[in-house]
Amino acid sequence: MAPISRTRTCRLPQLQYLFVVLLLLVSICGPRIVSSESLEVDDDEVKENEPWIAAPKNNTTSWSNGLPIHQDGLGLFDAFFASLSMIIVSEIGDETFIIAALMAMRHPKSIVLSGALAALIVMTVLSTGLGRIVPNLISRKHTNSAATVLYAFFGLRLLYIAWRSDSKSSQKKEIEEVEEKLEAGQGKTTFRRVFSRFCTPIFLESFVLTFLAEWGDRSQIATIALATHKNAIGVAVGATLGHTICTSFAVVGGSMLASKISQGTVATIGGLLFLGFSLSSYFYPPFITAKYTKNPSPAAALSDVELLHSRAIKVGFARNRRVGAGLLNQYVKIGSLGLARKLFEEIPNRDVPAWTVLISGYSRNGRNETGLQLFHRMLDEGVPPNGFTLSSVLKCCAGISDVENGKRIHGWIVRNGIVLDVVLHNSILDMYTKCGTFKHVKRYFHMMMEKDSVSWNIMIAAHLEIGDIDGSMDLFAHSPFQDVSSWNTIVSGLVRNGFDEMALKLLDQMVRTGPRFNQFTFSTALALSGKLSLLHLGRELHNRILRIGYEQDAYVTNSLIDMYCKCNQMEASSIIFNSSSLFATNSTAKTISWSTMMAGFVQSGRNEEALELFLSMQRGGVTLDQFTLTSCVTACADAGILEQGRQVHSCIEKLGHGFDVHLASAITYMYAKSGSLEDADKIFRHTDNRNVVLWTSMLCSYSLHGQGRPAVELFDRMLGEKIIPNEISFIGVLSACSHSGLVTEGYRYFRLMKETYG
Numbered sequence: 001m002a003p004i005s006r007t008r009t010c011r012l013p014q015l016q017y018l019f020v021v022l023l024l025l026v027s028i029c030g031p032r033i034v035s036s037e038s039l040e041v042d043d044d045e046v047k048e049n050e051p052w053i054a055a056p057k058n059n060t061t062s063w064s065n066g067l068p069i070h071q072d073g074l075g076l077f078d079a080f081f082a083s084l085s086m087i088i089v090s091e092i093g094d095e096t097f098i099i100a101a102l103m104a105m106r107h108p109k110s111i112v113l114s115g116a117l118a119a120l121i122v123m124t125v126l127s128t129g130l131g132r133i134v135p136n137l138i139s140r141k142h143t144n145s146a147a148t149v150l151y152a153f154f155g156l157r158l159l160y161i162a163w164r165s166d167s168k169s170s171q172k173k174e175i176e177e178v179e180e181k182l183e184a185g186q187g188k189t190t191f192r193r194v195f196s197r198f199c200t201p202i203f204l205e206s207f208v209l210t211f212l213a214e215w216g217d218r219s220q221i222a223t224i225a226l227a228t229h230k231n232a233i234g235v236a237v238g239a240t241l242g243h244t245i246c247t248s249f250a251v252v253g254g255s256m257l258a259s260k261i262s263q264g265t266v267a268t269i270g271g272l273l274f275l276g277f278s279l280s281s282y283f284y285p286p287f288i289t290a291k292y293t294k295n296p297s298p299a300a301a302l303s304d305v306e307l308l309h310s311r312a313i314k315v316g317f318a319r320n321r322r323v324g325a326g327l328l329n330q331y332v333k334i335g336s337l338g339l340a341r342k343l344f345e346e347i348p349n350r351d352v353p354a355w356t357v358l359i360s361g362y363s364r365n366g367r368n369e370t371g372l373q374l375f376h377r378m379l380d381e382g383v384p385p386n387g388f389t390l391s392s393v394l395k396c397c398a399g400i401s402d403v404e405n406g407k408r409i410h411g412w413i414v415r416n417g418i419v420l421d422v423v424l425h426n427s428i429l430d431m432y433t434k435c436g437t438f439k440h441v442k443r444y445f446h447m448m449m450e451k452d453s454v455s456w457n458i459m460i461a462a463h464l465e466i467g468d469i470d471g472s473m474d475l476f477a478h479s480p481f482q483d484v485s486s487w488n489t490i491v492s493g494l495v496r497n498g499f500d501e502m503a504l505k506l507l508d509q510m511v512r513t514g515p516r517f518n519q520f521t522f523s524t525a526l527a528l529s530g531k532l533s534l535l536h537l538g539r540e541l542h543n544r545i546l547r548i549g550y551e552q553d554a555y556v557t558n559s560l561i562d563m564y565c566k567c568n569q570m571e572a573s574s575i576i577f578n579s580s581s582l583f584a585t586n587s588t589a590k591t592i593s594w595s596t597m598m599a600g601f602v603q604s605g606r607n608e609e610a611l612e613l614f615l616s617m618q619r620g621g622v623t624l625d626q627f628t629l630t631s632c633v634t635a636c637a638d639a640g641i642l643e644q645g646r647q648v649h650s651c652i653e654k655l656g657h658g659f660d661v662h663l664a665s666a667i668t669y670m671y672a673k674s675g676s677l678e679d680a681d682k683i684f685r686h687t688d689n690r691n692v693v694l695w696t697s698m699l700c701s702y703s704l705h706g707q708g709r710p711a712v713e714l715f716d717r718m719l720g721e722k723i724i725p726n727e728i729s730f731i732g733v734l735s736a737c738s739h740s741g742l743v744t745e746g747y748r749y750f751r752l753m754k755e756t757y758g
Contacts, residue, residue, distance in 0.1 A: 480512070711737075
């Protein structure tokens with residue numbers, strides 16, 4: 001039997017050291033795992049070619065009703081494992097452990113266990129609460145530093161105790177001290193008599209002795225320190241579970257278990273573990289993350305991001321490069337570019353993700369020139385762009401058709417030997433396409449060694465853009481990627497170029513042999529149905545949408561409203577419009593729905609209902625875009641309500657909307673038709689970038705009021721500025737000549753229309 005005993009004695013230290021290594025790995029590597037999970041990139045961001053940012057992976061999590069900030073260290077599981085391991089190594093063989101063991105030898109185990117656990121749970125809750133109060137009085141950065149020092153002190157102190165202690169004598173001494181306390185407690189019968197009505201004397205004795213022994217103990221102080229910079233729930237649950245495990249072992253095993261465990265070994269394990277906590281707190285300080293909704297309202301999103309930003313400033317991490325990049329991305333997402341730029345300027349040592357986030361934000365919000373200026377500044381400061389940055393700045397060039405800057409960026413890529421993947425190739429190809437340089441598009445497409453579906457679709461769209469229908473159809477036929485996006489590209493391009501019958505045939509072929517329709521396909525098909533007034537086709541598409549489940553897609557819903565409006569089915573449009581308001585969350589899609597409905601009322605001659613809808617939009621806080629305002633002005637013009645039209649004009653000025661040619665033409669026509677030709681002429685003269693639509697609108701205004709001579713002069717000025725008149729322009733000037741008896745001028749313009757413009 002002696003050899004067996006020696007084997008067991010030798011294996012016990014090996015298991016103890018293995019336990020030490022395991023706990024250290026949990027305490028040090030746990031934060032690394034949790035922090036990596038909390039900082040993964042959203043799938044949607046990767047699709048939009050955005051850089052890595054500190055953001056949660058799941059965007060479907062909603063904001064909490066209270067504080068929308070998760071600021072409890074590196075995560076729930078990190079706090080749980082840290083507190084659990086800390087309690088286990090510090091409580092086994094501790095005073096509270098021995099109290100429970102000795103009381104269980106004299107009294108019923110269930111009562112002793114319940115009393116001890118009740119005291120430990122109360123103490124854990126109090127310690128955790130105290131740990132949560134401290135960061136509100138002191139900066140999180142300072143409490144984290146204090147916790148780091150405290151962990152190091154505990155660790156070194158326990159290692160010193162392990163080095164100096166004699167395990168057998170110290171264990172015997174501690175047991176004797178606890179026995180003295182238990183014997184001293186036998187005489188305090190007054191305390192028992194007072195509370196005997198509420199709980200048994202054994203329960204109370206176990207509760208009081210455990211509570212007093214735990215107060216000021218190293219496990220309590222460590223629990224407070226953990227709760228100051230880690231998740232409070234994780235700390236409380238982990239500490240409670242650790243106390244439960246240790247106390248249960250004590251009650252079940254009694255003094256036998258306590259005598260088998262060396263105090264030196266426990267002190268060594270505890271010291272190494274606390275040193276691990278100290279290193280973890282120093283190298284992995286608490287991060288600040290947030291939970292985001294999928295589509296928050298702009299005002300709510302801005303206030304939430306500002307609250308997150310203020311909390312980052314409070315805890316001292318606003319200038320942290322990673323936290324700054326995450327905040328910057330959130331400001332950009334909600335379109336608050338002014339605050340994003342201000343934060344960007346405050347970030348020290350800005351890295352590539354910070355530059356890329358802001359440049360892509362300017363690109364998405366149409367501020368392409370500012371994005372280009374920021375890119376040049378990025379190069380001047382010596383920050384090398386990555387593929388995401390280059391894709392974003394190429395989109396800026398495409399947005400303003402700046403082919404010269406696009407060529408320079410393309411040349412910079414070639415000179416610096418940047419490895420081009422297919423995404424960056426497609427960005428260059430798309431830039432040349434949107435800049436209208438078809439020969440560069442064609443040449444670059446044939447130079448590309450690797451092409452994907454996006455590459456072929458860009459090339460098909462380029463042929464459609466220049467009206468080369470045969471070339472686009474040939475490319476589509478030879479494309480190896482005839483997926484749903486390829487079908488959508490060719491069908492929508494044919495509709496834009498006026499080849500409606502050909503588009504209809506392709507849709508029929510797609511139903512029979514092609515891929516299934518997606519949301520964009522249904523939107524295109526509905527637009528074609530409305531354009532051709534094919535109500536039966538629109539209803540069939542509507543039935544398919546209901547069967548598939550696309551009826552709650554905002555853009556499909558707007559296409560349905562537009563189709564029924566163009567088919568003069570306003571009752572059906574109203575039903576869909578009213579039902580769409582139940583699930584519409586995106587502000588842009590909501591504005592499109594209201595604008596489409598208003599345009600339908602105007603096209604149907606129901607101008608009063610259109611104006612009532614406009615007032616409802618204002619009362620409901622729906623964003624008014626230029627299309628909405630144009631429809632409202634047209635309704636005022638058709639109804640001949642000058643005063644209402646002036647109020648809408650004042651609303652446009654107040655909102656700060658610039659006058660594009662369509663809005664300026666509508667206002668000009670509204671004033672002219674309402675009898676205020678002077679105001680119409682004023683709008684015309686103060687509008688920049690006048691095109692044929694605006695010139696024709698003013699011509700028709702003069703014709704409407706019988707002003708033949710001013711109409712003739714305006715038409716000559718139009719020709720002098722190289723504006724090519726259309727058929728409505730000729731109708732306007734010929735009508736003005738007929739009203740004023742200008743036969744010679746009328747004959748000259750008739751010959752000009754017939755011989756020069758066909």
